[in-house]
Amino acid sequence: MPKALIFDVFGTCVDWRTSVAREVAAVLPQVDATAFAMAWRAEYDPAMARIRDGGRGYVPLDDLHRENLHRVAEAFGVTAPDDLSTAWERLDPWPDVVPGLRSMKADHIIAPCSNGSIALMTRLAKYGGMPWDCILGAELARDYKPKPAVYLACCTALRLDPGEVTMVAAHNGDLAAARETGLQTAFMPRVTEYGPEQTQDLGPTEDWDVIASDFKDLARKLHP
Amino acid sequence: MPKALIFDVFGTCVDWRTSVAREVAAVLPQVDATAFAMAWRAEYDPAMARIRDGGRGYVPLDDLHRENLHRVAEAFGVTAPDDLSTAWERLDPWPDVVPGLRSMKADHIIAPCSNGSIALMTRLAKYGGMPWDCILGAELARDYKPKPAVYLACCTALRLDPGEVTMVAAHNGDLAAARETGLQTAFMPRVTEYGPEQTQDLGPTEDWDVIASDFKDLARKLHP
Numbered sequence: 267m268p269k270a271l272i273f274d275v276f277g278t279c280v281d282w283r284t285s286v287a288r289e290v291a292a293v294l295p296q297v298d299a300t301a302f303a304m305a306w307r308a309e310y311d312p313a314m315a316r317i318r319d320g321g322r323g324y325v326p327l328d329d330l331h332r333e334n335l336h337r338v339a340e341a342f343g344v345t346a347p348d349d350l351s352t353a354w355e356r357l358d359p360w361p362d363v364v365p366g367l368r369s370m371k372a373d374h375i376i377a378p379c380s381n382g383s384i385a386l387m388t389r390l391a392k393y394g395g396m397p398w399d400c401i402l403g404a405e406l407a408r409d410y411k412p413k414p415a416v417y418l419a420c421c422t423a424l425r426l427d428p429g430e431v432t433m434v435a436a437h438n439g440d441l442a443a444a445r446e447t448g449l450q451t452a453f454m455p456r457v458t459e460y461g462p463e464q465t466q467d468l469g470p471t472e473d474w475d476v477i478a479s480d481f482k483d484l485a486r487k488l489h490p
Numbered sequence: 491m492p493k494a495l496i497f498d499v500f501g502t503c504v505d506w507r508t509s510v511a512r513e514v515a516a517v518l519p520q521v522d523a524t525a526f527a528m529a530w531r532a533e534y535d536p537a538m539a540r541i542r543d544g545g546r547g548y549v550p551l552d553d554l555h556r557e558n559l560h561r562v563a564e565a566f567g568v569t570a571p572d573d574l575s576t577a578w579e580r581l582d583p584w585p586d587v588v589p590g591l592r593s594m595k596a597d598h599i600i601a602p603c604s605n606g607s608i609a610l611m612t613r614l615a616k617y618g619g620m621p622w623d624c625i626l627g628a629e630l631a632r633d634y635k636p637k638p639a640v641y642l643a644c645c646t647a648l649r650l651d652p653g654e655v656t657m658v659a660a661h662n663g664d665l666a667a668a669r670e671t672g673l674q675t676a677f678m679p680r681v682t683e684y685g686p687e688q689t690q691d692l693g694p695t696e697d698w699d700v701i702a703s704d705f706k707d708l709a710r711k712l713h714p
Contacts, residue, residue, distance in 0.1 A: 326649075328649060375612060375613075375616065377612075383647075383649070384624055384626075384647040384648070385647060385648050385649040385650075387624070388599060388601075388623050388624040388648065389599075391623065391624075392599065392623055397621075398624070399612050399615065399616060399625075400608055400611070400612040400615075400622070400624060400625040401623075401624040401625065402608075405647070423607075423608040423609060423629070424608070424609050424612065425550075425552060425607070425609040426609075
């Protein structure tokens with residue numbers, strides 16, 4: 267049994283797509299809000315890639331989100347208010363997440379291992395009621411997943427060996443990197459994270475240590 | 491009104507003296523457990539001072555506690571089991587702390603700003619039920635209070651200006667350093683932290699921004 271569970275957040279814990287679209291619709295009624303949200307998210311990985319590759323020093327995701335917002339707004343032919351980037355602090359958890367985390371918290375240390383900053387993860391947890399024991403993730407390593415340094419920084423912060431920690435994600439790529447780094451792995455799918463046309467991560471692509479249907483099922487499977 | 495409240499922990503939130511004495515008594519029945527706890531705590535500041543002064547690189551408090559344990563055990567003429575140093579993960583909160591923090595959490599981000607590590611603060615919160623929003627403190631700065639870098643690292647991690655954050659402590663020296671760094675300050679006394687003979691920090695020595703009698707009173711005074 268793992269001593270700590272660390273979680274991917276965007277997609278795995280929270281439904282960023284419909285939540286960001288709701289925030290976009292509220293201030294930019296003239297655009298297709300879901301298309302805008304998807305385009306904004308599409309800028310996420312390229313922005314981090316420059317930092318992972320060493321082409322740019324560490325910049326918290328809050329700032330990347332703001333930079334990306336204005337790039338996407340320009341492509342959509344609109345001007346976005348700067349504080350729309352705080353939309354990423356108001357993302358709804360999937361319905362199984364809070365009850366599942368509450369159960370898992372009774373048996374394990376639970377913490378996010380997200381590319382979001384400490385500030386962003388703290389505000390997101392308060393918004394959605396996610397009962398984390400502490401906030402871990404990219405900011406501790408000043409680098410971005412799937413770089414091994416991020417998973418290792420979470421284990422080091424908890425003073426645990428990687429083998430005592432389980433990474434939980436709805437993304438096979440995140441788990442592959444965590445397994446490569448020595449962590450245990452748990453998968454549960456989010457088949458509408460990218461909407462009804464989603465083609466990726468519909469199921470597990472490797473024999474992850476635990477495979478569950480949702481957070482409540484995961485809590486049952488990880489109960490000692 | 492501050493946006494976040496950050497808290498000293500040892501003494502302010504938890505009664506380290508009677509809790510450590512209880513843990514010592516359980517494994518070293520031949521020593522005066524309270525005297526042992528006090529002697530162990532007395533090694534705390536000198537051990538951090540070397541790191542603050544640059545004479546030694548950052549070492550988490552967990553390791554300093556273990557080193558200090560063996561030094562104190564030697565002075566008491568006993569051999570201590572290595573894992574007695576985890577006594578610092580099992581310290582009882584003062585009775586007003588958990589209800590007070592629950593109230594304050596509704597209005598503010600709440601986090602420890604302790605010299606304890608992320609791992610230690612996480613386990614201590616789980617042990618005592620302290621409902622932190624995130625774990626901040628010395629480890630983020632890789633230095634020790636009262637160095638300004640520690641208070642500033644907490645503000646930076648929350649993406650807040652120092653003036654938007656209140657440091658809460660039962661120790662005037664901690665608040666003096668926080669005020670010097672630009673934070674707001676709140677004092678409430680713990681007049682038996684060092685036992686019935688305590689002579690220090692029995693009351694506020696400066697005009698701190700908020701002065702309260704305990705955490706419940708503090709929650710009332712900080713309610714927007």
